Amino acid sequence: MSSATSVTEPVVFRWHQAEITAIAPVTPHVKSVRLRCGLAEQYRAGQHVDVRLTAEDGYQAQRSYSIASAPDGSGTLELMIEGLPDGEVSGWFSDCADVGDRVELRGPIGGSFSWDGPDGGPLLLAAGGSGVVPLLAMLRRRAQGWRAIPAALIYSARTRAEAIAVAELERFAATDPGVSLHLAITREPGGRRIDAALVADALARTGPPGKVFLCGSNRFVAAASALIVAAGVAPGLIRTERFGA
C-alpha cells in the first residue's frame, strides 16, 4: 500500500493564527470559510488542518477539516464546514463565525491522502457528502496545470441542493474532456446510489486508475471501496479518509 502517494517528510506541526477573510454559504448546511494563514501555501491537495477554538476562560476544542482550495499564492486557504446540529466546532462556524474572526490552525496533516500532479494518475475519486472537500482540492490542483491527467469523480449526495460545489464540478466536466462527473443523488425522485454501473462508467472514462481516493462516512467509504475493488482495481492503490462514523 505504500505506492499510492509519496511520503511527505516529517514536519513539526505548530499552531498558526488564522483570520477569516471571507465566509459564504455553499449549500444550505455547508459554509465556505477562507482563512489568511502562514501555512496557506505549504500544503498538498487532499490534506487537512486541525482547527482550534478557544473560549474566554481558556476552554478549547479542536476538530479536523480538509482543505478545499489548491495553493494559489493568495496567502489564504479555504475550508468547507458542514454545520451539524449541536456540533461544538462546526456549530460555531455555521452560527457565529464572521470575517475578521480569528482561530488557530495546525498542519497540513495527512500526507498519505494527498495528490499533486507529479504523482500521476489517472485519478479515480469517490465522495459521499462533505467527503468531497479534499477531492475538490485535487481537481482544483489538477486544473492548475495537470489537465493531461484523466480524472473521474463519483459524488454521492442526498439532494442536488446539498451537493457541495456542484456548479464548479459540472463546469470542470463540461469544459475539460479529461474530467467526468458521476453524480449519485440518493434522496430525489429518479435518484440512485453508487453502484457497479456507476463505477464502470467512471472507469470507462479514466481507464485503469493510477491513484484512487475515497472520502466520506464510513458506510460510504466501505461501499465504494468494495465496488471499486470488485471492478478490478488493486486495493493497494486505494486511499481512504473517513469523516466520523
Added chain:
Amino acid sequence: MVTRGFVGRRQPPETGARLPPGQYLTDDFPILQIGPNPVVDLATWRFTLREGSRPIKSWSWDEFEALPRTTWHGDIHCVTKWSKFDTDWEGVSFDDLLADAGVAAPTGFLLAESYDDYTTNVPVADLVGGRALVATRYAGEPIHPDHGGPARLFVPHLYFWKSAKWVRGLRFTNIDTAGFWELRGYHMYGDPWREQRYIGD
C-alpha cells in the same frame, strides 16, 4: 488566542477528568484507516513474532485462540480527537505471547505489522506488565473487520493509531523505527495525556 463568540460544550466534571487534553467524548466507534479493509482468512491467518527478519514463533488461529485470555475494560483515545469510555476487549496479553514463545524480549522496541502493510512502533516497555493485548474480541464479540478483526494490537494507554488493526505480527527492532503515520509527521510515542499527536508535541 480567544475566538470571539466561542463558548464550547463543557463536559460534566467527571467526564472532563477522564478526557485527555483536546479530546471529546463519543458514543460512536469511528473508523480511520489508510485504505480498504484487507481480506483476512482465518484458515491461513498467522501471527508471527520476529526479531529483525528472523521468526521467533508463529501461531495459527487455532493455536492463538488456545493461548491464555486476558480481558481489559476502560477508555480509548484516538488522535483524531474522539475518546470512547468503558470499552471491553479480550485477547492474549503480550506477556503471555512471550511466555508461550519461551523468550524474553530481545530488544526494547517493536514494530507492529499488519495485513494491509500498515506498521506502527511501540516501546516494549509499553507492552509488558499486562499493558497490551493482541485483541480478538470487542464487547464480547469477535472484532468486526472494520475495527481490525480478526486480531488487532491493543495498547489502550497510547493514541489508538498504535493499536494496529489486522495485525499479523510483531517485529523486535534494535532501534525505535518509525511506522506508517510516524513517517508522516505523527509522534513517535503518542501519549494522549501529554497530547503527543505530532512530531514536536
